[in-house]
Amino acid sequence: MVIEKMLNSRLAQWLDERSDIVKLTRAHLTDYPTPKNLNYMWSFGSLAMLVLTIQILSGIFLAMYYKPSAMMTSGGYSVAFDSVERIMRDVNFGWLIRYMHAVGASAFFIVVYMHIGRGIYYGSYKGPRELLWIIGVVILLIMQGTAFFGYLLPWGQMSFWGATVITNLFGALPVIGSFLQELLRGGFAVGDPTLNRFFSLHYLFPLLLAAIVGGHVHALHVVHSNNPTGVDVHEGKGTIPFHPYYTVKDAFGVGVFLILYCYVVFFHPQLGGYFIEVDNYVAADNLQTPSHIAPVWYLTPWYTILRSFENKLLGVIAMGASLAVLFLLPFLDRSKVRSARYRPVFRQMVILFFISVLVLGYCGHSVPTPTLKLIGQLATIYYFAFFFMLPFVHKFEKTRPLPEEI
Amino acid sequence: MAEDQVDSRRRNFLWGVASGLGAVGVAGVAVPFVGSMMPAADTMAVSTTEFNLDTLVPGQLVVIAWQGKPVFVVHRTEPMLSRLKEYEYKLKDPESLADPRVQADWMKTTEQRMTRSIKPEHLVLIANCTHLGCIPLFKPSPGRAEWGSSVPEDWPGGWHCPCHGSLYDLAGRVIDGSPAPFNLYTVPYKYLSDTKILIG
Amino acid sequence: MKLKQMMAVSFMLGGLFAALPGHASEGHGVALKHADIDVTDQAQIRRGLTVFTELCMGCHSAKYVTYRDLIDYPETSLSREDVDDLRGDKPLIAGMVTDLAPEDAKVSYGKVPPDLSLIVSARRGGADYVYSILTGFEHDPAGHVPDGNFNEYFPGNRIAMPDPLSWLGHDAADTADLEQQALDVSAFLAYISDPHQNERRAIGRYVVGFLILLTLVFYLLKKEIWKDIKH
Numbered sequence: 001m002v003i004e005k006m007l008n009s010r011l012a013q014w015l016d017e018r019s020d021i022v023k024l025t026r027a028h029l030t031d032y033p034t035p036k037n038l039n040y041m042w043s044f045g046s047l048a049m050l051v052l053t054i055q056i057l058s059g060i061f062l063a064m065y066y067k068p069s070a071m072m073t074s075g076g077y078s079v080a081f082d083s084v085e086r087i088m089r090d091v092n093f094g095w096l097i098r099y100m101h102a103v104g105a106s107a108f109f110i111v112v113y114m115h116i117g118r119g120i121y122y123g124s125y126k127g128p129r130e131l132l133w134i135i136g137v138v139i140l141l142i143m144q145g146t147a148f149f150g151y152l153l154p155w156g157q158m159s160f161w162g163a164t165v166i167t168n169l170f171g172a173l174p175v176i177g178s179f180l181q182e183l184l185r186g187g188f189a190v191g192d193p194t195l196n197r198f199f200s201l202h203y204l205f206p207l208l209l210a211a212i213v214g215g216h217v218h219a220l221h222v223v224h225s226n227n228p229t230g231v232d233v234h235e236g237k238g239t240i241p242f243h244p245y246y247t248v249k250d251a252f253g254v255g256v257f258l259i260l261y262c263y264v265v266f267f268h269p270q271l272g273g274y275f276i277e278v279d280n281y282v283a284a285d286n287l288q289t290p291s292h293i294a295p296v297w298y299l300t301p302w303y304t305i306l307r308s309f310e311n312k313l314l315g316v317i318a319m320g321a322s323l324a325v326l327f328l329l330p331f332l333d334r335s336k337v338r339s340a341r342y343r344p345v346f347r348q349m350v351i352l353f354f355i356s357v358l359v360l361g362y363c364g365h366s367v368p369t370p371t372l373k374l375i376g377q378l379a380t381i382y383y384f385a386f387f388f389m390l391p392f393v394h395k396f397e398k399t400r401p402l403p404e405e406i
Numbered sequence: 407m408a409e410d411q412v413d414s415r416r417r418n419f420l421w422g423v424a425s426g427l428g429a430v431g432v433a434g435v436a437v438p439f440v441g442s443m444m445p446a447a448d449t450m451a452v453s454t455t456e457f458n459l460d461t462l463v464p465g466q467l468v469v470i471a472w473q474g475k476p477v478f479v480v481h482r483t484e485p486m487l488s489r490l491k492e493y494e495y496k497l498k499d500p501e502s503l504a505d506p507r508v509q510a511d512w513m514k515t516t517e518q519r520m521t522r523s524i525k526p527e528h529l530v531l532i533a534n535c536t537h538l539g540c541i542p543l544f545k546p547s548p549g550r551a552e553w554g555s556s557v558p559e560d561w562p563g564g565w566h567c568p569c570h571g572s573l574y575d576l577a578g579r580v581i582d583g584s585p586a587p588f589n590l591y592t593v594p595y596k597y598l599s600d601t602k603i604l605i606g
Numbered sequence: 607m608k609l610k611q612m613m614a615v616s617f618m619l620g621g622l623f624a625a626l627p628g629h630a631s632e633g634h635g636v637a638l639k640h641a642d643i644d645v646t647d648q649a650q651i652r653r654g655l656t657v658f659t660e661l662c663m664g665c666h667s668a669k670y671v672t673y674r675d676l677i678d679y680p681e682t683s684l685s686r687e688d689v690d691d692l693r694g695d696k697p698l699i700a701g702m703v704t705d706l707a708p709e710d711a712k713v714s715y716g717k718v719p720p721d722l723s724l725i726v727s728a729r730r731g732g733a734d735y736v737y738s739i740l741t742g743f744e745h746d747p748a749g750h751v752p753d754g755n756f757n758e759y760f761p762g763n764r765i766a767m768p769d770p771l772s773w774l775g776h777d778a779a780d781t782a783d784l785e786q787q788a789l790d791v792s793a794f795l796a797y798i799s800d801p802h803q804n805e806r807r808a809i810g811r812y813v814v815g816f817l818i819l820l821t822l823v824f825y826l827l828k829k830e831i832w833k834d835i836k837h
């Protein structure tokens with residue numbers, strides 16, 4: 001085995017004596033004991049790392065040509081918009097790198113949402129993995145921030161109005177609202193100072209993210225992976241070394257992901273307006289709002305929760321709560337059994353929860369109509385009800401017998 | 407474990423193919439990223455510069471930009487040209503042979519190698535000192551009268567680099583004893599008309 | 607196993623939403639006419655360029671496309687002479703910008719005509735929308751909007767652009783010709799909105815093909831290695 005040879009090489013030994021590198025590689029990568037029954041839902045973790053790498057790499061190269069300036073140029077465009085078009089037209093392979101980045105943002109959320117859904121379904125958030133889960137929620141929030149900052153950069157109509165709407169949300173908060181709003185905007189409206197600071201933060205956040213992902217993986221390796229049965233695995237009996245079993249399994253997952261990702265990048269980079277919105281090809285105009293404005297698909301579930309309330313402040317609070325409640329998940333669920341496979345009631349609840357999130361997302365993307373609004377409100381109610389019911393489910397739920405061994 | 411059932415040839419073969427294809431993939435990814443750092447199409451498009459020689463009075467030097475680099479254009483007078491010969495013995499490379507960058511396609515005669523121009527009166531050269539790239543100061547008149555001790559007593563007129571003291575004559579040829587290794591580099595250019603040149 | 611199926615279904619549902627053409631790219635009521643264009647067809651793109659420079663550029667620009675691009679892009683690859691004719695005394699590296707000053711346009715039409723470099727990406731319906739607008743000038747059935755300003759496909763029906771192809775009231779004999787011009791210019795605009803699109807699709811075929819091969823090998827390897835493990 002090549003890897004075994006590399007780890008035993010003299011260079012590796014020399015490095016190991018000075019840095020523990022071989023010991024660490026063995027402990028965390030090659031020999032790392034992993035449950036032998038993980039299904040493909042466990043591939044999304046390594047995929048998330050892959051997409052983060054794609055985003056950082058493509059972002060660094062975009063930043064070599066991108067110019068964060070709202071200064072006007074001819075035809076109603078701006079320096080920032082022009083620089084993105086220059087990337088698309090004149091920079092060698094610029095079109096590829098930009099599409100990789102724009103499609104990568106959506107791919108990142110697909111992968112991470114699947115990863116989170118896996119965690120909820122199989123009870124991976126439950127003890128002893130509470131901290132691991134909490135770090136994960138922090139990652140989600142930072143990702144959403146990163147995407148929000150990044151979406152302003154092309155300085156199109158959706159960039160501008162999206163940022164206007166979201167900074168106004170912060171403005172709705174009592175006491176600190178207007179302070180926060182001006183802090184984000186650096187002016188009385190979204191403008192050149194906003195664009196500059198968003199670029200700076202858009203560069204910073206992914207690097208933070210990379211560091212926090214390090215913490216996430218570290219926490220994982222302390223408490224070890226959960227598995228589809230949710231029962232504790234004893235080293236030796238139920239585990240196999242990560243390499244080669246999961247390296248090849250993840251490699252296959254990566255292959256499937258890359259086929260889908262590259263298919264979109266090369267053949268449908270805007271994905272019919274879902275990944276890059278039609279209105280973002282129109283230059284930002286602070287005097288005219290596009291006829292239909294909605295956030296990019298990955299933020300729409302939260303946007304629906306916001307819109308479900310007549311009162312602006314309530315909406316903002318509900319939206320914040322819908323994310324914050326994720327932190328509490330490990331403490332709300334009191335059941336001794338982890339995996340939904342053995343929890344008939346919980347299983348129905350979770351499936352309905354996933355459906356409600358999809359419905360919320362759909363509503364948030366569509367032009368609001370009274371029916372859709374009602375559906376959105378129902379989905380919002382269920383979203384919160386799921387969390388409210390959790391502490392009580394274990395009292396009446398008859399769990400199915402757990403296997404002794406995996 | 408069922409070691410006996412393992413077909414290790416098939417297994418090794420698959421490992422080999424997978425690693426090989428994986429390596430090809432990684433190399434393929436490098437192509438667009440490295441490629442994107444090369445000059446973009448619009449940068450390449452402005453890689454030529456036109457210059458109107460009418461705007462120069464005899465004896466004058468201008469520094470213009472070509473591909474973002476400074477270029478000297480000098481209108482040399484008769485006396486300037488006549489002084490080129492006298493100091494030849496002090497030059498490192500009077501016939502501009504030392505390096506491809508000091509030569510040009512049109513340098514067919516020894517005369518052209520020494521005056522370093524298509525038409526003797528118009529000199530066009532890269533303005534960066536061949537030492538470490540500063541732009542030398544134009545000191546055309548001979549002797550120290552105008553320039554003091556910054557130039558040698560028998561100064562033929564030419565350029566003096568303020569950074570580390572390299573000296574060049576009025577054909578951009580480096581004078582012996584300078585830290586600069588080569589004559590000033592040539593620039594590709596051609597005459598569009600008697601009074602117009604296209605650089606690049 | 608149940609979960610896997612469920613995930614697969616939700617994935618497919620998501621894909622279905624995305625694939626529904628009417629959804630994200632929702633128009634404004636009237637169904638657009640389909641523009642049957644080919645952005646790889648050099649002849650069509652060149653004809654479209656001519657329509658663009660002779661008619662549209664009276665008012666509109668395409669500032670992101672330079673005269674030099676018309677030589678360099680394989681989809682146009684004009685000769686230097688043709689481009690010199692088109693550009694007059696404008697520099698080769700200048701974008702295709704109309705001579706109509708924005709202030710004058712405002713006086714004449716009440717609005718500055720938008721730059722068309724990205725129009726196909728920037729409108730729901732894309733090339734279909736452009737084609738429909740160009741061939742959508744009609745008499746206002748309600749009689750409110752003056753002739754030349756009523757367009758069936760324009761949101762709100764009142765358009766500031768005066769019928770550029772003289773579609774309204776044209777001779778029946780000219781219909782095919784005018785439709786062709788509208789198609790050609792739609793093809794040109796679809797092409798310039800993303801000038802590397804043909805190259806992108808060409809490269810994409812190799813990339814996806816390679817990845818399918820790679821994934822197949824990974825799959826076989828995974829199968830092979832996992833033989834060790836008893837489930």
Ligand code: HEM
Binds near residue numbers: 059066150153202275
């Ligand atoms: C967590 C990882 C990241 C996410 C989710 C993300 C997301 C986004 C999004 C949604 C856009 C707007 C895309 C568009 O419509 O064009 C964008 C643009 C941009 N991002 Fe990122 N990004 C990430 C990392 C980075 C990094 C590390 C950099 C490095 C500096 C970067 C640099 C840029 C630049 C320069 C743009 C503007 C160019 C453009 O609009 O295409 N990004 N990003």
Ligand code: FES
Binds near residue numbers: 585
């Ligand atoms: S740079 Fe001119 S002498 Fe050193």
